[in-house]
Amino acid sequence: MAEPVLTLTDLHKSFGALKATDGVSLTLNPGEIHALIGPNGAGKSTLIGQISGRVLPDAGTITFRGHDITRLDVAQRARLGLGRSFQISSLIPDYSARRNVMLALQARQGHSFRFLMPVMRDRGLRDRADAILDRVGLRGRASVPSAELSHGERRLLEIAVALALEPACFLLDEPMAGMGAEGVGALVTFLRDLKTEAPILLVEHDMDAVFALADRLSVLVYGQVIATGTVDEIRNDPRVREAYLGEEA
Amino acid sequence: MADIKREYALNALLALGLLLVPIWALYNGAPFTITLFTRIAILALAGIGLNIALGLGGMVSFGHAVYFGLGGYVAGILAQHAFNGAPILGLPGTNQMLIIWPVAMVLSGLLAAVIGAFSLRTSGIFFIMITLAFAQMVYYFAVSWPAYGGEDGLPIYVRNQFPGLNTMRPFELFIVCWGVLMLALGVFALIRASRFGAALMAIRQNPDRVASLGINPFGVKLAAFVISGMITGLAGALMADLSRFASPAAMAWTMSGELIVIIILGGTGRLFGPVAGAAFLVGFEVFFGGLTEHWKLWLGLVLLAAVLFNRGGIVALIAGRERLG
Amino acid sequence: MTAALLFEQFLNGLQFGLMLFLMSAGLTLVFGVMGLINLAHGSLFMIGAFFCAAAAGLTGNFWLGLAAGMAAAAAAGALIEMTVLRRLYSRDHLDQVLATYALILILSEGTKILFGPFPLYLDVPPLLTGTVNLGLTEYPLYRLALIGFGLLVAVGLWFLIARTRLGVRIRAGENDREMIAALGVNIRALYTVVFALGAGLAGMAGALVGAVQSVQVGMGEPVLILAFVVIVIGGIGSIRGAMVGALMVGIIDTMGRFLLPRIFATFMEVNQASGVGAALASMLIYLLMALVLVIKPKGLFPIHG
Structure with a gap:
C-alpha cells in the first residue's frame, strides 16, 4: 500500500482542564475518502484547526507528503498542498x-x-x-x-x-451543512469523483452522505478516536453504538 | 454601470478642476489660490499613501503623519546641508527635488517597515493605538533632538529645485505637485487592479481565508504598509517645500487624524477619494475659517454627521458604492 | 547625583504613573466592556481641569473645584455616550476613531468658546501647600497627596469592581454581552454608568494635574496617547494591567528623563549629552511598549483570550 498522504501521530491539545484532542492518530491514504465523525463537542473543530495550522498542538506530530508540518503556519501548509473548505462559508x-x-x-x-x-x-x-x-x-x-x-x-x-x-489532499469541513437533499445528492456524486484526484478528509454530520461516501471512518469522542474502520465495521462497533446512541438517546 | 460612468466623470472633473483653477488663477493674479490648490494636491497625495494601507488593506494607521513629517525633514535637512555645505553622513546635501524625493521615500519606507513589523503583529484596536504611539515617539524625538531645529522646526530658505522649472513661482511648484499626484493616482490604480491588490483587498475582508489559500497575510500587509508610507513620505517632502519649513507639527497626531479624515470623507479605497477629501477639507477650512475662528467646531459636527449618517464618503455619495468585478 | 534627588524623581514618577492610571482605567474599562476606542477621553481630562479651575476660581475653594471638575467630566461623558457613542458600539473601529476624533474637535472648540482662548491657572489648595520632610528629601506636599489620592482611588476602583453588584455586571459585560442582557441587566444604563465612571476618573485626573500645570485646550491629547501606551502594555480591558502599565510608564519616563542625560554626560560633552539623552529618554516608554509587544502581543494582562 502507498504511503499515507497525511498522518497524525498522537496529537494532544488541551484548553485548561479540557482535553480537546487526547492522543489522536489517523492517516489519510491516496484515493480514499476518510470521514471523521463524532458527536458535538467531540473535538472535531480543534482537530481540523490543528491539521490546517490555525491551532498548534501541545504534543504529537502531523506529517503531510513526507514533511513534518506540525509547526508550520496556515499559509505554509496551504502552499504544500493542503486544501480546505470551511465549516461556515468563508469567502x-x-x-x-x-x-x-x-x-x-x-x-x-x-x-x-x-x-x-x-x-x-x-x-x-x-x-x-x-x-x-x-x-x-x-x-x-x-x-x-x-x-x-x-x-x-x-x-x-x-x-x-x-x-x-x-491540493494534494482536501480537508472538507461539513461541506453539506445546510444544503437541501438535492444539493447533498449532487455533492455526493461530485466528491466520489473528486477523490480520484486527491484524497479527502471529510468532516460531516449528514450520516447518509458519510455512509455513501466514506472508504474509511474514524469516530471521535471526547478528543479520542474510539474506532477506525470501514462503514460496515463502524456500524457494528459496539463502542460506537454506545457513544452515539447513548449520546442521542 | 451608470455608477462607474459617474465615478469616471467625477474623477475627470476633480483631476481637471484641480488643474484648471490654478491656470485661471495664474492669469488673474491670484497666487494664494494656486498655493491653496498646491496644498490640496499634496494632501491628496499623502492621502493616497494612506489609502493603500487603510482603504485597500484595512490597516487603520493612526500614525501616518510620521511619514509625512519624515519626508519634510528629509527635504529640510538635505537643503540645509546643501545650503551650508556641510556633509551629512559623509555625503553632500542637495537642493534637487529629484534626489530628495527618492531619499524621502526610501527612509519613509524603512521607517514603515520597522513600525509595520511591530504593529502588524496585532490588529484592530491595538493596531490603531500602536501606530499612534510609534508616530508620537518619532514626534517627540524630532522635538527634543536639537540639531535640526527641535521644537522650532527647520526653515528651508530657498525652495528645492526641479530641473527646467522655477519652483519659487507658485504655479510652477503647483505643476510639479499636480504631476506627482497624477502619477501616484496611476500607481494606486495599478496596485489596486494587480494580483497584489487582489490579495491585499481580500486580506482586508477575510485574512483567515487568504492564509488558507497559501498567501501569508503578514507579508502582503507589510509590503502595502511600506508602499503606503513611501507615498505619504513623498507628500511630506513636497509639503515642506511648499511651506518652506520642515515642521515637527507635520508629525503630530492631529495630522494623522486629518489624513484619516481626508480618506473617509473622500471615500475609503476609492481612486479619487483622497482628492475629493483633501479638496473638501481645505475648502472647508478656507470658507468657514473666514467666517468664524471656531470653524473646527463645525468641522467636527460635519465629520460626526458623516460618520453617523453616511457611509462611503463623497465619491460614494455621487457614484454609489463600489463593486469589485 | 545624590540619593535624595533620585528618590525625589522616583516619587515624581510614581505620581505621574498614578495620574496616568486614572486616565487609563476609564479608557480600558470602556474598551473592555463596550469594545469602543474613545479618542475623546483626553477631552474629558481637559473638561475636568477647566471646570475645576473655573469653579475653584469662583468659589476660592479647590475642593469644590475638584468636585465640579469630576461632575462636569462625568456629565459630559454620560451626555456623549447617550447622544453619540451608543450608536458606535456595533460599528468598526475606524468609525469609532473618526467619530471620537470629531468629538475632540467639538469639545476643544466648545471649551474655547466657554472659557476663552487663554490658559487658566489653578492654585494648590492651602491645606496642601509647602513641602514635607521625607527624611531623604523635602517633597512638595501636594504631589505627595496626589500619590496618596491615586492609591486611594485605585483601591476604591478595585473594591468597586471586585466587591459590588455594579462590579459584577461590569465583569460580566467584559466576558459576555449577550449573557448579561439575557439576565435582565439594563445594558444601556450599564454602559452609560461605566462611561460616566471612566469620564469622572479622567476629569479627576485633569483637575488634580491642573494645579501643577497650566489648564489649556489640547492638554488632554498627550496624556491620552500615553494612556494608550499604558493599556497596550497592560492589556486592553484589564484594570490591573492599567495599574502596572501606568506605574511602569510613569516611573520609566520620569527616571529616563532624569538619568539618561546624566549617564551620557559621563562619556560625552555635557551640552551634547543633554540633547541626546533627552531625545532618547522621550522614546523610552515607546521602546518599552515595542518590547512588550514582541514578548506578549496582547499585553501583560490580556483578558480576551
Missing part, C-alpha cells in the same frame, strides 16, 4: 465568485507580489476560474459577489476555491 464577500476562484489560482501560482498587470485582464487566469466554476455548476453565477450567493451556492464556491488550489 471574500465583496469579490465575485470568479474573483474568489481567481484569487485561489493566483495563490496556487505563488504570484501575489505582482504590482503592474491588472488581474481581471489576465485571460488565462479568468478562463481557468470559469472552467472550475463550470465544474461545480456555478458558471452562470460567476460575476455575482459571493456575499449575494445563496447558502448552497456558497458551499459550492467553497469547493471550487479548494479545487483551484489543486
Whole structure:
C-alpha cells in the first residue's frame, strides 16, 4: 500500500482542564475518502484547526507528503498542498465568485507580489476560474459577489476555491451543512469523483452522505478516536453504538 | 454601470478642476489660490499613501503623519546641508527635488517597515493605538533632538529645485505637485487592479481565508504598509517645500487624524477619494475659517454627521458604492 | 547625583504613573466592556481641569473645584455616550476613531468658546501647600497627596469592581454581552454608568494635574496617547494591567528623563549629552511598549483570550 498522504501521530491539545484532542492518530491514504465523525463537542473543530495550522498542538506530530508540518503556519501548509473548505462559508464577500476562484489560482501560482498587470485582464487566469466554476455548476453565477450567493451556492464556491488550489489532499469541513437533499445528492456524486484526484478528509454530520461516501471512518469522542474502520465495521462497533446512541438517546 | 460612468466623470472633473483653477488663477493674479490648490494636491497625495494601507488593506494607521513629517525633514535637512555645505553622513546635501524625493521615500519606507513589523503583529484596536504611539515617539524625538531645529522646526530658505522649472513661482511648484499626484493616482490604480491588490483587498475582508489559500497575510500587509508610507513620505517632502519649513507639527497626531479624515470623507479605497477629501477639507477650512475662528467646531459636527449618517464618503455619495468585478 | 534627588524623581514618577492610571482605567474599562476606542477621553481630562479651575476660581475653594471638575467630566461623558457613542458600539473601529476624533474637535472648540482662548491657572489648595520632610528629601506636599489620592482611588476602583453588584455586571459585560442582557441587566444604563465612571476618573485626573500645570485646550491629547501606551502594555480591558502599565510608564519616563542625560554626560560633552539623552529618554516608554509587544502581543494582562 502507498504511503499515507497525511498522518497524525498522537496529537494532544488541551484548553485548561479540557482535553480537546487526547492522543489522536489517523492517516489519510491516496484515493480514499476518510470521514471523521463524532458527536458535538467531540473535538472535531480543534482537530481540523490543528491539521490546517490555525491551532498548534501541545504534543504529537502531523506529517503531510513526507514533511513534518506540525509547526508550520496556515499559509505554509496551504502552499504544500493542503486544501480546505470551511465549516461556515468563508469567502471574500465583496469579490465575485470568479474573483474568489481567481484569487485561489493566483495563490496556487505563488504570484501575489505582482504590482503592474491588472488581474481581471489576465485571460488565462479568468478562463481557468470559469472552467472550475463550470465544474461545480456555478458558471452562470460567476460575476455575482459571493456575499449575494445563496447558502448552497456558497458551499459550492467553497469547493471550487479548494479545487483551484489543486491540493494534494482536501480537508472538507461539513461541506453539506445546510444544503437541501438535492444539493447533498449532487455533492455526493461530485466528491466520489473528486477523490480520484486527491484524497479527502471529510468532516460531516449528514450520516447518509458519510455512509455513501466514506472508504474509511474514524469516530471521535471526547478528543479520542474510539474506532477506525470501514462503514460496515463502524456500524457494528459496539463502542460506537454506545457513544452515539447513548449520546442521542 | 451608470455608477462607474459617474465615478469616471467625477474623477475627470476633480483631476481637471484641480488643474484648471490654478491656470485661471495664474492669469488673474491670484497666487494664494494656486498655493491653496498646491496644498490640496499634496494632501491628496499623502492621502493616497494612506489609502493603500487603510482603504485597500484595512490597516487603520493612526500614525501616518510620521511619514509625512519624515519626508519634510528629509527635504529640510538635505537643503540645509546643501545650503551650508556641510556633509551629512559623509555625503553632500542637495537642493534637487529629484534626489530628495527618492531619499524621502526610501527612509519613509524603512521607517514603515520597522513600525509595520511591530504593529502588524496585532490588529484592530491595538493596531490603531500602536501606530499612534510609534508616530508620537518619532514626534517627540524630532522635538527634543536639537540639531535640526527641535521644537522650532527647520526653515528651508530657498525652495528645492526641479530641473527646467522655477519652483519659487507658485504655479510652477503647483505643476510639479499636480504631476506627482497624477502619477501616484496611476500607481494606486495599478496596485489596486494587480494580483497584489487582489490579495491585499481580500486580506482586508477575510485574512483567515487568504492564509488558507497559501498567501501569508503578514507579508502582503507589510509590503502595502511600506508602499503606503513611501507615498505619504513623498507628500511630506513636497509639503515642506511648499511651506518652506520642515515642521515637527507635520508629525503630530492631529495630522494623522486629518489624513484619516481626508480618506473617509473622500471615500475609503476609492481612486479619487483622497482628492475629493483633501479638496473638501481645505475648502472647508478656507470658507468657514473666514467666517468664524471656531470653524473646527463645525468641522467636527460635519465629520460626526458623516460618520453617523453616511457611509462611503463623497465619491460614494455621487457614484454609489463600489463593486469589485 | 545624590540619593535624595533620585528618590525625589522616583516619587515624581510614581505620581505621574498614578495620574496616568486614572486616565487609563476609564479608557480600558470602556474598551473592555463596550469594545469602543474613545479618542475623546483626553477631552474629558481637559473638561475636568477647566471646570475645576473655573469653579475653584469662583468659589476660592479647590475642593469644590475638584468636585465640579469630576461632575462636569462625568456629565459630559454620560451626555456623549447617550447622544453619540451608543450608536458606535456595533460599528468598526475606524468609525469609532473618526467619530471620537470629531468629538475632540467639538469639545476643544466648545471649551474655547466657554472659557476663552487663554490658559487658566489653578492654585494648590492651602491645606496642601509647602513641602514635607521625607527624611531623604523635602517633597512638595501636594504631589505627595496626589500619590496618596491615586492609591486611594485605585483601591476604591478595585473594591468597586471586585466587591459590588455594579462590579459584577461590569465583569460580566467584559466576558459576555449577550449573557448579561439575557439576565435582565439594563445594558444601556450599564454602559452609560461605566462611561460616566471612566469620564469622572479622567476629569479627576485633569483637575488634580491642573494645579501643577497650566489648564489649556489640547492638554488632554498627550496624556491620552500615553494612556494608550499604558493599556497596550497592560492589556486592553484589564484594570490591573492599567495599574502596572501606568506605574511602569510613569516611573520609566520620569527616571529616563532624569538619568539618561546624566549617564551620557559621563562619556560625552555635557551640552551634547543633554540633547541626546533627552531625545532618547522621550522614546523610552515607546521602546518599552515595542518590547512588550514582541514578548506578549496582547499585553501583560490580556483578558480576551
